[in-house]
Amino acid sequence: MIEQIRSDLLHWFHSYARDLPWRRTRDPYAIMVAEVMLQQTQVDRVIPKYQAFLSAFPTVAALAAAPTAEVIRLWAGLGYNRRAVNLQRAAQVIMEQYGGQVPSAVADLRALPGIGPYTAGAIACFAFEQDVAFLDTNIRRVVRRLCVGPDDRSTPSDGELLAHATALIPPGQGWTWNQAIMELGALICTSTNPACWRCPLRSYCRSYATAVADDTALAATMMSPPLKRVAESRTAEPFVGSRRWYRGKIVAVLRELPAGEVLPLPILGERIRADFTPDHEPWLQGLVADLARDGLLVMTEEGVRLPQ
DNA sequence: AATGCGGGGGC
DNA sequence: GCCCCAGCATT
Numbered sequence: 001m002i003e004q005i006r007s008d009l010l011h012w013f014h015s016y017a018r019d020l021p022w023r024r025t026r027d028p029y030a031i032m033v034a035e036v037m038l039q040q041t042q043v044d045r046v047i048p049k050y051q052a053f054l055s056a057f058p059t060v061a062a063l064a065a066a067p068t069a070e071v072i073r074l075w076a077g078l079g080y081n082r083r084a085v086n087l088q089r090a091a092q093v094i095m096e097q098y099g100g101q102v103p104s105a106v107a108d109l110r111a112l113p114g115i116g117p118y119t120a121g122a123i124a125c126f127a128f129e130q131d132v133a134f135l136d137t138n139i140r141r142v143v144r145r146l147c148v149g150p151d152d153r154s155t156p157s158d159g160e161l162l163a164h165a166t167a168l169i170p171p172g173q174g175w176t177w178n179q180a181i182m183e184l185g186a187l188i189c190t191s192t193n194p195a196c197w198r199c200p201l202r203s204y205c206r207s208y209a210t211a212v213a214d215d216t217a218l219a220a221t222m223m224s225p226p227l228k229r230v231a232e233s234r235t236a237e238p239f240v241g242s243r244r245w246y247r248g249k250i251v252a253v254l255r256e257l258p259a260g261e262v263l264p265l266p267i268l269g270e271r272i273r274a275d276f277t278p279d280h281e282p283w284l285q286g287l288v289a290d291l292a293r294d295g296l297l298v299m300t301e302e303g304v305r306l307p308q
Numbered sequence: 309a310a311t312g313c314g315g316g317g318g319c
Numbered sequence: 320g321c322c323c324c325a326g327c328a329t330t
Binding site for chain 1: 322324325326327328
């Protein structure tokens with residue numbers, strides 16, 4: 001059974017895999033850059049940024065030595081700007097502690113800033129071809145549906161899912177297997193409206209079997225979407241005007257400045273909101289202080305700028 | 309366990 | 320308008 005699952009998914013992958021730039025390299029640095037960019041950011045949006053970033057900072061040494069302002073500029077459009085700062089800090093740690101060579105041990109990778117359990121496993125597997133299991137949103141969903149059951153009937157722990165994911169890996173083929181299972185989650189076993197009708201694993205899938213047995217609206221969507229929306233109506237926080245939104249605006253404004261230029265706080269205030277008044281200055285101070293704590297800007301006597 | 313953190317695209 | 324996305328760090 002497990003041999004069939006492995007064989008069928010690997011065959012499917014060889015036929016349908018997308019040609020993604022980070023699948024063409026084993027350069028650990030390039031893989032690390034890709035995996036950090038891909039944290040909570042879609043493949044299509046990462047691809048052009050990935051190329052540009054590697055052109056600007058081709059090696060660990062180049063990234064470690066670059067002005068942080070440049071790194072933050074190259075991160076534009078990816079979101080979660082702290083990732084850019086942490087990635088550069090990771091490069092600096094790699095220079096200092098590992099002679100510029102990205103470490104291959106999961107535990108060493110995990111200790112780098114901005115590298116969590118997913119990214120550490122992904123680098124170990126995709127750069128160093130280790131047979132290690134890890135969970136991203138795709139693998140988590142595929143393994144849950146395949147090995148546990150429908151989305152809305154149980155909530156397995158990551159530990160349980162990781163055990164399944166580990167058992168599935170064909171020995172010696174961790175790289176291809178993990179790429180394949182992620183690809184299945186991205187292209188077929190999607191969060192909503194999975195395309196079970198063209199899934200290579202449907203005959204092994206517990207979730208699919210349950211859906212067939214229950215005769216749920218299989219013809220339409222092949223699987224019902226998760227039901228958890230009902231529980232909470234979510235934060236309902238409108239993004240525009242939120243704290244996150246203004247943080248993004250501030251970094252965007254500073255990115256456009258010539259290198260080294262400092263922006264006085266009142267000017268910054270006017271540029272991020274048209275209705276800015278002196279009454280808003282404490283609010284702006286708070287945002288700026290938090291961004292400084294995150295390493296995304298520097299406060300000086302005259303105002304703020306990107307870190308150099 | 310819960311929050312904060314960007315921003316674009318899909319429906 | 321809400322959900323989703325190759326998560327991580329902090330509390």
